[in-house]
Amino acid sequence: xxxxxxxxxxxxxxxxxxxxxxxxxxxxxxxxxxxxxxxxxxxxxxxxxxxxxxxxxxxxxxxxxxxxxxxxxxxxxxxxxxxxxxxxxxxxxxxxxxxxxxxxxxxxxxxxxxxxxxxxxxxxxxxxxxxxxxxxxxxxxxxxxxxxxxxxxxxxxxxxxxxxxxxxxxxxxxxxxxxxxxxxxxxxxxxxxxxxxxxxxxxxxxxxxxxxxxxxxxxxxxxxxxxxxxxxxxxxxxxxxxxxxxxxxxxxxxxxxxxxxxxxxxxxxxxxxxxxxxxxxxxxxxxxxxxxxxxxxxxxxxxxxxxxxxxxxxxxxxxxxxxxxxxxxxxxxxxxxxxxxxxxxxxxxxxxxxxxxxxxxxxxxxxxxxxxxxxxxxxxxxx
Amino acid sequence: xxxxxxxxxxxxxxxxxxxxxxxxxxxxxxxxxxxxxxxxxxxxxxxxxxxxxxxxxxxxxxxxxxxxxxxxxxxxxxxxxxxxxxxxxxxxxxxxxxxxxxxxxxxxxxxxxxxxxxxxxxxxxxxxxxxxxxxxx
Amino acid sequence: xxxxxxxxxxxxxxxxxxxxxxxxxxxxxxxxxxxxxxxxxxxxxxxxxxxxxxxxxxxxxxxxxxxxxxxxxxxxxxxxxxxxxxxxxxxxxxxxxxxxxxxxxxxxxxxxxxxxxxxxxxxxxxxxxxxxxxxxxxxxxxxxxxxxxx
Numbered sequence: 001x002x003x004x005x006x007x008x009x010x011x012x013x014x015x016x017x018x019x020x021x022x023x024x025x026x027x028x029x030x031x032x033x034x035x036x037x038x039x040x041x042x043x044x045x046x047x048x049x050x051x052x053x054x055x056x057x058x059x060x061x062x063x064x065x066x067x068x069x070x071x072x073x074x075x076x077x078x079x080x081x082x083x084x085x086x087x088x089x090x091x092x093x094x095x096x097x098x099x100x101x102x103x104x105x106x107x108x109x110x111x112x113x114x115x116x117x118x119x120x121x122x123x124x125x126x127x128x129x130x131x132x133x134x135x136x137x138x139x140x141x142x143x144x145x146x147x148x149x150x151x152x153x154x155x156x157x158x159x160x161x162x163x164x165x166x167x168x169x170x171x172x173x174x175x176x177x178x179x180x181x182x183x184x185x186x187x188x189x190x191x192x193x194x195x196x197x198x199x200x201x202x203x204x205x206x207x208x209x210x211x212x213x214x215x216x217x218x219x220x221x222x223x224x225x226x227x228x229x230x231x232x233x234x235x236x237x238x239x240x241x242x243x244x245x246x247x248x249x250x251x252x253x254x255x256x257x258x259x260x261x262x263x264x265x266x267x268x269x270x271x272x273x274x275x276x277x278x279x280x281x282x283x284x285x286x287x288x289x290x291x292x293x294x295x296x297x298x299x300x301x302x303x304x305x306x307x308x309x310x311x312x313x314x315x316x317x318x319x320x321x322x323x324x325x326x327x328x329x330x331x332x333x334x335x336x337x338x339x340x341x342x343x344x345x346x347x348x349x350x351x352x353x354x355x356x357x358x359x360x361x362x363x364x365x366x367x368x369x370x371x372x373x374x375x376x377x378x379x380x381x382x383x
Numbered sequence: 384x385x386x387x388x389x390x391x392x393x394x395x396x397x398x399x400x401x402x403x404x405x406x407x408x409x410x411x412x413x414x415x416x417x418x419x420x421x422x423x424x425x426x427x428x429x430x431x432x433x434x435x436x437x438x439x440x441x442x443x444x445x446x447x448x449x450x451x452x453x454x455x456x457x458x459x460x461x462x463x464x465x466x467x468x469x470x471x472x473x474x475x476x477x478x479x480x481x482x483x484x485x486x487x488x489x490x491x492x493x494x495x496x497x498x499x500x501x502x503x504x505x506x507x508x509x510x511x512x513x514x515x516x517x518x519x520x
Numbered sequence: 521x522x523x524x525x526x527x528x529x530x531x532x533x534x535x536x537x538x539x540x541x542x543x544x545x546x547x548x549x550x551x552x553x554x555x556x557x558x559x560x561x562x563x564x565x566x567x568x569x570x571x572x573x574x575x576x577x578x579x580x581x582x583x584x585x586x587x588x589x590x591x592x593x594x595x596x597x598x599x600x601x602x603x604x605x606x607x608x609x610x611x612x613x614x615x616x617x618x619x620x621x622x623x624x625x626x627x628x629x630x631x632x633x634x635x636x637x638x639x640x641x642x643x644x645x646x647x648x649x650x651x652x653x654x655x656x657x658x659x660x661x662x663x664x665x666x667x668x669x670x
Contacts, residue, residue: 125390196601389533397526
């Protein structure tokens with residue numbers, strides 16, 4: 001199988017609502033920017049992968065309606081809808097298409113326009129015989145898992161608040177981010193409205209409108225399209241059982257992410273994540289989850305996540321900057337969020353991170369999270 | 384065991400740059416807007432922000448129709464009669480209702496739009512298309 | 521100009537879902553205040569709700585075992601977002617407690633309401649017992665909530 005690289009990215013300015021653009025126009029903006037970034041004409045794209053949770057917009061076959069905006073007319077076009085992992089899984093589908101040798105250049109575009117639908121209602125369309133009778137919803141499910149995680153691993157509300165602060169302050173240096181709060185403080189987070197104990201408003205991700213695209217190319221094309229391609233060293237996906245009650249102590253155990261990371265690290269020769277990665281873009285829907293991911297991804301031992309954030313080791317000046325883009329906590333158009341993780345990690349390897357660039361990035365990590373505990377782990381490298 | 388149920392979800396779709404121009408033209412002026420691609424010359428109806436054929440994003444709005452030619456039609460029992468209409472000056476076809484009696488509907492026949500008296504920026508601001516020069520019934 | 525128009529559309533969804541025989545049997549049990557799980561021959565895990573296979577072993581599930589309507593609280597939260605009670609059509613007044621409950625005899629947990637709403641009076645490990653409604657229809661909201669046993 002041949003090597004593949006991310007050679008270009010493009011994204012929109014993400015916001016609570018983008019009433020100025022229709023869904024195809026939004027997709028077109030991100031896709032067009034990615035092609036410009038690569039210096040490619042539309043005809044050069046061999047296949048397109050679209051990432052979108054169509055139920056949220058109530059528009060069946062989004063790939064039909066927006067595909068044209070993604071230069072897909074007359075091309076093979078595939079849609080991926082896997083909850084929060086839609087974007088990362090769509091990128092991985094693109095990687096597979098190019099790695100197979102069947103396609104040379106693939107465009108991946110993720111988007112969501114939460115403002116057009118009713119996400120909560122859409123998310124209530126769960127198993128009709130079980131979850132629809134009684135359900136906590138996405139927020140409540142996180143709060144439940146968080147109660148277990150806190151009890152077991154000793155993280156506090158202050159630790160979580162530090163994650164929330166880091167995210168929104170980092171986002172202030174990202175012109176595409178939705179929530180940008182350069183002056184946010186831990187006190188503000190702890191004083192924000194409580195949603196589901198212990199999760200507060202500022203602990204939670206927003207719902208955003210936005211789109212993000214990447215161009216994936218095979219090894220014979222990549223160098224010609226990008227000075228510093230972000231080579232895909234590993235891309236691993238793991239899904240889980242169907243009900244929240246099936247998963248034992250979800251955030252603490254997170255077996256899907258742990259196993260995907262273990263396998264990805266093996267493929268990419270990562271021995272010591274905190275040292276071997278120069279930057280990480282991880283998918284954190286709620287502040288507490290970032291702490292759980294530190295442990296699941298091996299940045300620290302179980303029980304040490306609180307100490308890691310306290311010591312500032314995941315800040316921009318720290319050992320391993322986590323989410324220089326601001327993460328999902330700052331920007332969350334669900335279908336795009338996973339593509340944003342891969343795009344932001346790729347930008348870092350390419351040296352195109354602008355004000356949010358971490359110096360000297362050779363190896364980057366991108367992860368996706370979705371549904372109850374689905375996980376994607378992608379490792380990108382400069383060589 | 385069968386479980387029945389129902390749910391209602393409200394949506395509000397942004398028409399976007401091109402869609403807003405198209406719908407506003409229907410509502411305010413009873414004009415039908417297409418968009419001409421400066422790259423390949425194709426005129427898409429309704430107007431869109433980019434060309435699906437050549438990928439270009441340099442399009443200019445221009446009026447099409449209001450008259451056009453019937454390409455094909457079908458009848459949905461209980462729902463009405465629908466046709467594909469090539470509007471004068473446009474490429475491709477617009478799908479809309481046909482208001483004339485069936486015997487008048489022959490491929491190639493000339494059609495004109497009938498606009499609703501009250502319009503609100505919706506494709507149904509056009510009630511449908513009827514055969515020009517009356518019916519043959 | 522540049523007026524940005526939006527098009528409102530209300531989508532009315534209706535459905536009729538076939539449960540399959542295992543869920544039908546589970547639901548029939550609920551109408552008699554009986555809860556049951558399906559036990560995997562491979563790993564011994566006792567699952568509710570019923571489903572065709574054990575996801576870990578990939579073996580078909582066929583053995584029914586009884587499950588108590590009381591157990592231990594494995595996770596909890598207090599929700600501050602209003603919610604409509606699907607059974608009564610009335611809002612469930614916020615704040616209200618919710619938990620993941622491991623019923624005695626099962627290995628998966630059940631997500632349900634708690635009668636306690638004070639975070640200071642909730643803890644992992646507390647014993648809880650189902651409070652059933654009078655009107656039993658064969659669904660998990662036949663249980664109104666779980667009461668904390670003190």
